[in-house]
Amino acid sequence: YLLCAAGDFVKVHSVSTEETVRVMGGHGDLVTGIQLNPHNHMQLYSSSLDGSIKLWDFMDGIPIKTFTVGSKLLALYTLPSAEDSVFVVIPKRGERDTFQLVSVKLTKGAGQDLEAKELSVVLDGVGASPKHIAFGREGEYVVSVKEITLQVYFFKRKLLNRFSLRAVKTKGGDNQFSCVACHPTEDCIATGHADGKIRLWRNFHHKKEYTYSTLHWHHDIVMDLAFSVEGTRLLSGGVESVLVQWHNESACQKDFLPRLGSPIESISVSSDGSLCCTLHTDNRITIINSNLRFSRSIQGLIKSRDIKTGLVVDPRTKALVLNGEPGHLQFYCLQSDQQLFSLDIVQRQYIHQAGLKQSDLVKVAFNAQGTWLATVEEREEVTDPELELKLWFYNEETQSFKLNTRINTPHDNHITDMCFRDMDELENDSLILVTTGRDCVFKVWVMVEDTDPEAQQSVSWSCDFVGSYHNYQATNCCFSEDGSLLAVSFEETITVWDSVTWDLKCTFCHPPGNIRNICFGRLTCSKYLIGATDYGFLCCWNLLTCALEWSAHLNIVVLQPDPLSEHIAAVSWLSKESSLFVFKPNEPRPIYIQRNLCKEKILLAAFVPRDEPETTGSEKYLWLRRSQLFFLTDTQ
Secondary structure (H helix, E strand, C coil), X not given: CEEEEECCEEEEECCCCCCEEEEECCCCCCEEEEEEECCEEEEEEEEECCCEEEEEECCCCEEEEEEECCCCCCEEECCCCCCXXXXXXXXXXXXXXXXXXXXXXXXXXXXXXXXXXXXXXXXXXXXXXXXXXXXXXXXXXXXXXXXXXXEEXXXXXXXXXXXXXXXXXXXXXCCCEEEEEECCCCCCEEEEECCCEEEEEECCCCCCCCEEXXXXXXXXXXXXXXXXXXXXXXXXXXXXXXXXXXXXCCCCCEEEECCCCCCEEEEEECCCCCEEEEEECCCEEEEEECCCCEEEEEECCCCCCCCCCCCEECCCCCCEXXXXXXXXXXXXXXXXXXXXXXXXXXXXXXXXXXXXCCEEEEEXXXXXXXXEEEEEEEECCCCCCCEEXXXXXXXXXXXXXXXXXXXXXXXXXXXXXXXXXXXCCCCCCCCEEEEEECCCCEEEEEEEECCCCCCCCCEEEEEEXXXXXXXXXXXXXXXXXXXXXXXXXXXXXXXXXXXXXXXXXXXXXCCCCCEEEEEECCHHHCCEEEEEECCCEEEEEECCCCEEEEEECCCEEEEEECCCCCCEEEEEEEXXXXXXXXXXXXXXXXXXXXXXXXXXXXXXXEEEECXXXXXXXXXXXXXXXXXXXXXXXXXX
């Protein structure tokens, strides 16, 4: 098994199948450390910012004991020689940004919940990262690195030695410590540094006679170090996405496992030495054989720099689709918490360098069956963006999307929204794509027969109609459930168009304030159109009477209709808290309100259809019978 801390949980993965076997929950905040119990290898200790240490039976996934320490725990360490205590890093009382390494005596007692208030300070002024502390062979000493200082504390002799490097950055060097590891059988300490150097320290029992040698391959900060079980090899990783293996502390003998995809954040070696794994900044674990051969990887939700595509649901797989690694779409399975696949949309090499203007994926839409996918990419120019609209068709044989049409400069300015119209399940004739732009127009794209004899495909897409309204910028678009009407918002005004003749049917507005989101009601509520303005109003218009049905004074940032019911979820943001309102357009009173849903700003939401409708559940949660609501905050 591979155990890993993930958010407030501890996950147990099967190494052979990559599956998540168990998710152990119980902590009330971020899990900051996990360690196997040295006296029982079927048990695991975990520490959390919630101030508690838990002891788990990870085979059954149940907590055996919870020890309440009472202050935030930032890292956790165990020693075989320490019978009934563990080590944690805690903030120093009364001082900001100062931390101590303390030993916690784990109380013996009958109950499940115990207080562990007996702390003794081992080291002062330690770093807050778990990588800044390591225990030496057989637990004889503990090493801490912070800034340019290395501290070694010898337990039996109660002796503390401090060594400082020069602070000046000479010849492009930066001596700041970034991580530390101790040799399992010899008195040797390995430290990583901000300039990519690795130093190997020996003879540190003496304050003056200590020595160190240097290994240097990394061109930037060394993120983590780990010794092999017998100590003959040292593994290092950093921003280059390369795992480096050093033999016998020699600069000449080293092996590489390159192209691991993204920077290496941490390295862990299995207790029998047969495997090691690397954790990457894109939320992925790579499992590697001891002969430095790639074995398998576990990819979670990629934390993208900026989610411009929104949260979109793939109708075929029910996966959540959003920006992944630069220029890619990630298809993320919510049930298994793993990536299904990644689709390269931009198809250009991304260069990791600040300030470069590179193409990025900004908009995504699927048709109702999931057979067509539309994507928009733009180069990050503020004044004159380079735009490209691409249409992809799902190929059943290859089980992936194939590029069908590429349209350069579909609009003269940023594309603000796009949506498909699906009227008839079977006929492609009714399939229409609408895009709206800051160039004050919306465009209608249709499929035409491809007459090019060289073409590999029978159809391609081209523009069929261009609509505008008083030279206002077009901001949002959506089709009614039956596809007969198209609503397009132009700044303060919503326009409603007949989707066959493209006649303008009516307009709605609720001044002051531009329209932020729009959507049509569904099923029994299909005669209503909902709009939210950036001036703090949620409005419902009746399409039959062309009049305002009701309005509510709410600062709505997210408006999301459930595709399988009449329910619409609206998220408001007011005085630093997000609240959720669920309503049906035919009633001005919400059927569900959850105030202060979270302290962060909710940016995006999506209803994801369930495989089977929920049969049980209270009246209050009936709106969740057919779908689940997922939302994403501004900190992702």
